[in-house]
Amino acid sequence: MTTPSGHTSAIQASRVIGTEVYNTEGRHIGSIENVMLDKMSNNIMFAVIGFGGFLGIGEKYHAVPWASLDYDPGHNGYVVPFSKEQLEAAPVHDISDLTGDGTRVRDDAYTYYKVPPYWI
Amino acid sequence: MTTPSGHTSAIQASRVIGTEVYNTEGRHIGSIENVMLDKMSNNIMFAVIGFGGFLGIGEKYHAVPWASLDYDPGHNGYVVPFSKEQLEAAPVHDISDLTGDGTRVRDDAYTYYKVPPYWI
Numbered sequence: 001m002t003t004p005s006g007h008t009s010a011i012q013a014s015r016v017i018g019t020e021v022y023n024t025e026g027r028h029i030g031s032i033e034n035v036m037l038d039k040m041s042n043n044i045m046f047a048v049i050g051f052g053g054f055l056g057i058g059e060k061y062h063a064v065p066w067a068s069l070d071y072d073p074g075h076n077g078y079v080v081p082f083s084k085e086q087l088e089a090a091p092v093h094d095i096s097d098l099t100g101d102g103t104r105v106r107d108d109a110y111t112y113y114k115v116p117p118y119w120i
Numbered sequence: 121m122t123t124p125s126g127h128t129s130a131i132q133a134s135r136v137i138g139t140e141v142y143n144t145e146g147r148h149i150g151s152i153e154n155v156m157l158d159k160m161s162n163n164i165m166f167a168v169i170g171f172g173g174f175l176g177i178g179e180k181y182h183a184v185p186w187a188s189l190d191y192d193p194g195h196n197g198y199v200v201p202f203s204k205e206q207l208e209a210a211p212v213h214d215i216s217d218l219t220g221d222g223t224r225v226r227d228d229a230y231t232y233y234k235v236p237p238y239w240i
Binding site: 013067102 | 131132134155163165218220
């Protein structure tokens with residue numbers, strides 16, 4: 001959240017897309033495929049991590065709350081505070097889940113990763 | 121803002137980038153160059169409209185609040201509720217202004233376009 005001094009850290013969406021993602025054990029788990037934006041509010045709905053597949057065929061995706069991504073200069077990528085086991089058991093989606101309304105994907109992600117919802 | 125039913129409209133950042141932008145008179149004013157995300161909160165800071173220049177050399181940019189972009193299927197692009205005169209007098213930025221902290225650019229944009237700040 002913004003601090004009382006109003007400090008912000010601006011990041012270009014185009015630079016987020018393609019950034020590698022690691023888990024708490026430093027294991028590479030995928031890369032940011034996209035960032036879903038909420039047109040009805042000023043919020044970032046979630047980030048989309050791709051972790052397999054070939055040219056999108058059969059690729060599966062994780063939706064993770066924006067707040068869970070922590071940039072680590074050492075990895076030159078994002079670290080998410082989730083273990084291998086948590087990620088393996090996390091909701092996975094195919095591309096059709098992500099191009100629709102997005103609400104259910106968002107709700108499932110925030111519930112699973114126990115991140116407080118921004119929309120309530 | 122989200123409605124009481126929780127309806128949202130999910131948009132992929134990668135699809136926003138490159139979308140054409142028109143003003144209230146239907147005049148083409150540029151295209152979305154990027155979307156600036158706020159890492160310290162869950163918010164979209166502003167959208168960046170490019171409107172001239174060649175391969176980035178001498179290109180100038182407008183920062184506009186996300187809430188000001190309204191998708192118009194007829195134009196297959198965004199319409200901003202600003203006149204030619206408003207946009208001509210709006211703050212302009214070069215690329216170095218946009219790759220820094222972003223707070224001043226954001227504050228200037230919200231003030232100029234009279235959009236209520238999301239961060240207060």
